[in-house]
Structure formats: structure tokens, C-alpha cells
Amino acid sequence: MSAAFYQNFKLGVLGGGQLGRMLIQSAIDFNLDVWILDPDENAPCKNIATQFIQGSLTDFDTVYAFGKKCDLITIEIENVNTAALKKLKEEGIEVYPEPQIIELIQDKREQKTFYKNHQIPTADFVLTENREDVRKYITMLPAVHKLGKEGYDGRGVQKITTSQELEKAFDAPGLLEKLIDFEKELAVIVARNAAGEMSTFPVVELVFHPEHNLVEYLFAPARISEQMARDADSLAKKVIEKLGMTGLLAVEMFLTKDGNLLVNEIAPRTHNSGHHSIEANITSQFEQHLRAILNMPLGSTATKIPAAMVNLLGEDGYTGLAKLEGLEDVLAIEGAKVHLYGKKLTKPFRKMGHITIVDQDLNRLKEKVQQAKQTLKIKA
Template structure:
């Protein structure tokens, strides 16, 4: 960028949640001035940024007016007004990831078509305009129905097992995809700067909460066969190169029982599958995202040690002012790092924080993480 950003650059982040909060924590090291737009007046970023504006991320005028005096805009959530970002780009504001990429990723149908056009392995799929089309799908039962837009954190996904299930299916435009018989859910985070440099973080293995369909447990680095790890990282690099993205891209994948890797979804920003990198890797995903959008050399992604990340989700029967039981107890154990997101209120399965557990012995790290899961609870 023409402007020397050390202390001068005005960076806007669309979204003031935990990802924005952790980006701010890293941006402080560069003396960058951070401006936040979020619809929640109590957003986690509200007291940490140089300027906080409470407003809609989907309203054209709000996003445009927020960004027009800034040098650069990035995102921590994809559900933003892309038309406003396109206008800002035309007027010289740098937007990373680029607005065209955000527009593509906002629509899971366009994502799938991109995979098909660029020979990215993915599950067989079919686009659906109405619920009635579900009776005519060429994808055999059972299958997964996904809303094309606005699905996140396990929402907007249904399993259709029998014709009777179609009665309760989504009525909005959606896609159906083949139900994948997978062995593991895996992810690779890849970064690309404007010079075209591309770097991946080591492959991670994930476990999901069956009730909320949220990542609950993540292990890094993976112990899967080396060829699987290399193949997954090459797929992520290809996607980043094909998109010509600037910034971070999380690539979520399935490893099938017969050893295939199928890409599930993309997220063009820091991601839940990279939180362990703060303690577990030489460069965190948040530092890497800033390096990429500032067009700096990308940092080393090498693992420091074995790291396990668990999400702190609101306990099922509690809603109200958040109360954290067991924090002191878990902090008394070596290698446990607690990150609370500053959310005032909890509700069932809301992401309230995460914990990273590190140890030179992988099995000890996993054992300690299971203990943390049982000990640290978010109640009200």
C-alpha cells in the first residue's frame, strides 16, 4: 500500500465479535487504527477498538458510510452488504477479501459451482429453487439440504432421510448434496497476499457437537497419513490461487472412509478451526491474516507443539448473564490457555470462548482437554 501503515492506516472490520476481537489484539502490534461496525451495542470489540459504530452490516448506506473514510476494510463475518463494498472498492478503499469473493462465498450454490468449474473435489450436488424441487432430485436419499444463503454455525442444514422429511425441509433456495460417509472432518487454513505468496497451516482434525453441529474439539497437528495431509494442503492452495484471494481462507473438508478428500465449505476470514494457532504455532491465524492483507511476508506456520482447542459453548439449560464455573481450576493446570470473548449474555450452545491446551505429548494434551471440557462450564 502507498501509505505507511505503521500507526497511520485506518482499518475497518465488518463485525465486532470474537474474531474481530482477536484481530484487534494482533493489530495492536502494528499500531493500526481499528474501526468496527457491528449491530450489537454490546459486541465483544466495542471497548477495544479506536472507533465502534453500532449499525447493520447488511444495509448499503451504513456499510458505505462506515467505510468511505477508511484505507482498508476486512471482515470477520460473510453476511455483509457486498454492493457497498464494491462501491468502496471503486472509490479506492482496499477491501480484503475482495468483494467478488465475499459474494461468491455468501451463496453455497455458487461455492459448489466454483468447485465444479475448477476441478475441486466435492460431494455430488444439485441446486434447488423451491421445496417442491426436492421431490425430483437426482441425488438419492438420504441427502443433506443446505440453504444457499445465511446458514452458519450449523444452522441452515437439514438431513433428509425419507420422502416424509421433505414436508419440513427449507422452502428457500437451497442445494442438496450427497450424504458423505466420512471418517473425519478436517480443515486447512491458507493465506495469500497480494504478491501471490501462499502459505498453509498444518491440517487439523475436528470433532463436532452432535446437538449444535459446531466444532467442539480440534487437534493439531494431524497424525493422518502424510499423503493425506499434503493432498489437503495442496487443495487449499489451489483454491486460494484460483480465487486470487488476498487474506485468509478456511477450507473445511471431509476425509471419506475410502481415503478421498472432499471440500465441504469455505470461509474467507479467520476461522474457528484456527484458534489453536495463537499458542500452538509460530504465527497465529490472526497475525497471518493481517500480514496477508497488508501485503507483508507471510509468517511461518510451523507447529510449536501439540495443541488441542475446545470451544466454550453455553450450557444447554442456561440463558442470561454469563457465569464461568471452573476457570481457576483449569488455569491451575500447566499448558491451559483460556480465551473469553467478552459476551455479556449466554444461551444454549452460544460460543462464549475457547481454550487451547498445549503439551509436547499429544495424548497428554488430549487427556487434559477432555478434563477441561468436563470442568469449565458456561452457565447463567
């Protein structure tokens, strides 16, 4: 396939957000033409894609017509029309990750059932059909109720701790999952190419926003024992192997208080938990995704330097044209690199960019994270 890179090879990406934007930045090194489909006329990829097409990601005809123009299709968001992708694959166009895997991951109910069927450790759960159904499982509280479909970036997840909070349950098909008393939240990004070669990035430690269920910042590598890191690595490989998936898979896990690992959720694409790899690892997650879907040898994921990643979220109470406060001060922090996503409009907790900070000293790294968090604000 390598010869095709120089002869009009078209990589089609469903979704034109920040993940697509960073994928394009990496694809330039491979001389790849990247075609983007996204419903937002002002999507972050608009001005840097080889071709940008505005259109629905969930409409069969739109996705099919877009895919017919490409040599290979990948995604940067799961909410896409998988029927169209299946037809494209039947007609000889490569699609990675495979359409049936995207379809499975689109539904958290199917995802959790997959773990259970393949002996992948996960939190205890029951499938629920509606709000009334949730009431039958009061003995499972405290728990988390999740929408089966269309939950994203913290939406579609509701914590229910007491019987009085059962009204918060979604009145739609979902799953009720036992609330885990965890020590840390971890993530492993694993890649697998079509030849079956696998490679993982070092485990990262996630810190979530207390209210909005979004990653606020992370540390890489995670502050865990070598044995726990090996166990997390093996678990991520088991998940992608059982799926039989080609591409990049982010595997989010709980490390419980009694030292067990439980898979929480997976994402079949580049992921927020791997952004630091651009600066901190020999190969970035974006390059690794390209290597995997193009069936190239996977790159080294060795850590060059410890890192932290801070998400830049729109400030609460501000909606409108984005204005940055404190950019110069953050750029003055040694080891800080700011990535802005090209989003003109801000709204509360919208992902507007991220900061990666590198430092050999963990204590200095923690201090710089707090400094960056308090300094750079995105308002309107």
C-alpha cells in the same frame, strides 16, 4: 505501506464479534488503528476498538459511509453488503477479501458450482428451489439440505435420511448434497497476499457437536499420514488460487472412508479452526490475515507444539448473564489457556470463548481435552 502504520492508518473491520476481537489483539503489534462496524451495541470489540460504530452490516449506506473513513476494509463475517464494498473499491479503497469473492461465498449454491466448474473435488449435489423441488431427488437420500444464503454456525443445514424426513427440507433456494460417509473432518487455513505468496497452516482435525453442527474441539496437527497432509495442503492452495483471493481462507474438508478429500465449505476470514494457532504456531491466523491483506511477507506457520482447542459454548437450558463454573480448575491444567470473548449474555450453544491446550504427548492432550470439557461450564 509499512510507513503508513505509524501515520493514522485505519483498518476497517465489518463485524465486531470474537474474530474481530482477536484480530485487534494481533493488530496492536502493528500499531494499527482498528475501526469496527457492528449492529450489536455490546459487541465483543466495543471496548477495545480504536473506533466502534454501531450499525447494520447489510445496509448499503451504513457500510459505505463507514468504509469512506478507512484506508482498508476487511471482514470477520460474510453477511455484509457487497454492493457497498464494490463501490468503495471502485473509489480506491482497498477491500480484502475482494467483494466479488465474499459475494460468491455468501451463497452456498454459487460456492458449490464454483467447485464443480474448477474441478475442485466436492460431494455430489443438485440445486433446489424449494421444498417441493427437493422431493424430486429422493434417490439422493441420505443427504444434507443446505440453505443457499444466510446459513451460519450450523444453522441452515438439515440432514435428511429418509423420504419421511423430506418435510424438514427448507422451502427456499438451496442445495441437496449427498451425505458423505467420512473418516475425519479436516480443515486447512491458507493465506495469500496481493503479491501471490501463499502459505498454509498444518491440517487440523475437527470434532463436531453431535446435535448442533458446531466444532466442539479440534486437534492440531491432524492425525493423518504425511501424504494426506500434503494433499490437503495442495487442495487448499488450489481453492484460494482459483478464487484469486487476497486474505485468509479456511477450507473445510471431508476425508472419506476410501481415502479421498472433498471440499465441504470455505470461509474467507479467520476461522474457528485456527484459534489454536495463537499458542501453537509461530504465526497466529490473526497475524497472518493482517500480513496477507497488508501485502506483507507471510509469517512462518510451523507448529511449535501440538495443540487442541475446545470451544466454550453456553450450556443448554441457560439464558441470561453469563456465570463461569470451574475456571480456576481449568487454569490449573498444565498447558491450558482460556480465551473469553467478552460476551456478557449466554444462551444455549452460543460461542462464549475457547480453551487452547498444548502438550507434546497426544494421549495426555486427549485426556486434558476431556477434563477441560467436563470442568468449565458457562451458565446463567
